Amino acid sequence: MSPRPGLGPKPNLGYTNSRIERAAELRLDAAVVDRLAHDPHAAAYIIGGESIVMKKGAPINEALFTLAEAHALAPAVETIFLGLFDGAPRFGHGLTPQAAEPLKTRDGLHVTDLRSVAVQGLVAPEHLPPIAEAKAVLHWHARHRFCPNCGAPTQIVQSGWRRDCPQCKAEHFPRTDPVVIMLASDGDQCLLGRSPRFVPTMWSCLAGFIEPGESIEDAVHRETKEEAGITCGRVTYFASQPWPFPTSLMIGCHAQALTRNIVVDREELEDARWFSKDEVVSMLMRNHPQGLTTPPPVAIAHHLIRAWVEDEIRFD
Numbered sequence: 527m528s529p530r531p532g533l534g535p536k537p538n539l540g541y542t543n544s545r546i547e548r549a550a551e552l553r554l555d556a557a558v559v560d561r562l563a564h565d566p567h568a569a570a571y572i573i574g575g576e577s578i579v580m581k582k583g584a585p586i587n588e589a590l591f592t593l594a595e596a597h598a599l600a601p602a603v604e605t606i607f608l609g610l611f612d613g614a615p616r617f618g619h620g621l622t623p624q625a626a627e628p629l630k631t632r633d634g635l636h637v638t639d640l641r642s643v644a645v646q647g648l649v650a651p652e653h654l655p656p657i658a659e660a661k662a663v664l665h666w667h668a669r670h671r672f673c674p675n676c677g678a679p680t681q682i683v684q685s686g687w688r689r690d691c692p693q694c695k696a697e698h699f700p701r702t703d704p705v706v707i708m709l710a711s712d713g714d715q716c717l718l719g720r721s722p723r724f725v726p727t728m729w730s731c732l733a734g735f736i737e738p739g740e741s742i743e744d745a746v747h748r749e750t751k752e753e754a755g756i757t758c759g760r761v762t763y764f765a766s767q768p769w770p771f772p773t774s775l776m777i778g779c780h781a782q783a784l785t786r787n788i789v790v791d792r793e794e795l796e797d798a799r800w801f802s803k804d805e806v807v808s809m810l811m812r813n814h815p816q817g818l819t820t821p822p823p824v825a826i827a828h829h830l831i832r833a834w835v836e837d838e839i840r841f842d
């Protein structure tokens with residue numbers, strides 16, 4: 527067996543290992559949350575749709591604002607209590623995308639999308655999980671202003687963790703949408719695909735939403751068959767990752783490929799093919815002869831691919 531390639535220490539998986547204590551019991555009492563909002567250590571992340579608002583800084587930006595600063599920049603459509611960070615209350619200050627737009631040209635602010643924030647390391651890493659939490663919940667609110675049961679306007683309750691319908695009394699909870707993302711492999715070869723949305727050099731794991739009534743394993747089998755025509759056998763769970771684009775939970779798996787003949791679903795993928803372990807190593811190390819790459823470490827695909835390259839996963 528060839529020696530393991532020297533890929534260096536394992537990078538962090540983006541948006542995971544949150545240091546926020548969600549303190550769900552505090553959400554129930556509006557007076558308690560109001561007191562927390564006036565705590566001298568209270569601070570908020572400002573989010574307007576896809577836009578994350580930061581204070582410009584060097585070498586990295588500051589993600590947190592006092593609640594007074596946030597309100598002065600633009601009043602919130604919704605304010606969410608995210609929890610406690612080392613005891614300090616943290617909030618999500620939600621703007622409409624239209625309200626965030628003029629902040630892009632404001633002196634002292636840096637406003638950009640969360641992918642850029644994460645990939646370029648524009649804020650300290652401990653801010654990524656609470657920003658993901660705030661962005662996902664605020665997106666859910668923006669899409670649930672009316673009751674799906676009776677159509678009446680709903681009201682935010684429990685500091686942002688529920689919406690109630692005053693007419694039919696239905697209670698609506700923020701949801702997250704499970705997605706399987708899998709690396710299928712056969713010995714020393716693995717299956718990677720390219721979405722037309724990717725940068726031209728990037729290849730990644732296949733992925734798809736879990737459908738109602740479907741297990742993780744069944745979704746891995748179905749998606750791999752639908753997108754690339756490959757039949758899989760064993761499926762092993764690897765790790766998961768919140769993916770707030772807008773409200774997904776990525777469930778990372780390795781799968782044993784049982785067939786070799788690829789049939790690409792051109793509606794979903796631009797291409798899919800087998801890659802040798804050596805070729806994938808060069809992609810991870812950014813020295814592939816044609817400049818092909820894997821996704822960056824912020825994404826779980828990077829970690830699925832790396833674990834396979836480093837022989838942590840074998841089906842034979």
Ligand SMILES: [Zn+2]
Nearest residue numbers: 673676691694
């Ligand atoms: Zn209703």
